[in-house]
Amino acid sequence: MSNVGPYTYATLTMRPDNAPHLAVSFYTPKLRVSSGMLLSNPRPFLEFTSHEANVHISTTGAGPVTDADLAIAREIFTAAARYLADCERLHTDQSAADMTANDPAA
Known part of the structure; x- marks a missing residue:
């Protein structure tokens, strides 16, 4: 299994007649x-950031918290x-495997 270095991958697909x-x-x-x-228009936010x-x-719609917003927040939490x-x-598991691999008695 090859390991690729750390990265962030973002793609935007735009097709005619599709969102x-x-x-x-x-x-x-x-x-x-x-x-x-957010204090200017009180609403919660979650943010993922890389360079x-x-x-x-x-x-939803940057408006009041709805039942749908609560359901999504619960899905994110789960x-x-x-x-x-x-x-x-x-x-x-990996730590145990590393210890076994480095144990000369194994």
Whole structure:
């Protein structure tokens, strides 16, 4: 398996008679994740930032928080918890494999 160095990949696809499609992939240790509240028009936001790209998520139409906004926030929370659990499990597995590989008695 080859390892590619860290990068951020963003593509914008625009086709006639279709809505534009933007895809952003972060594969970098320099990713910053933050959240907060915009004060000028009170609403929450979630932000993913690298040197190459920024992704901002906020409420529908930048307006009041709706039931749909709550559902999306819960989906983000659930996905982030699953991502964390998978990262922790793989990190533990990889650390154990590294220790076994470096153990001369193994």
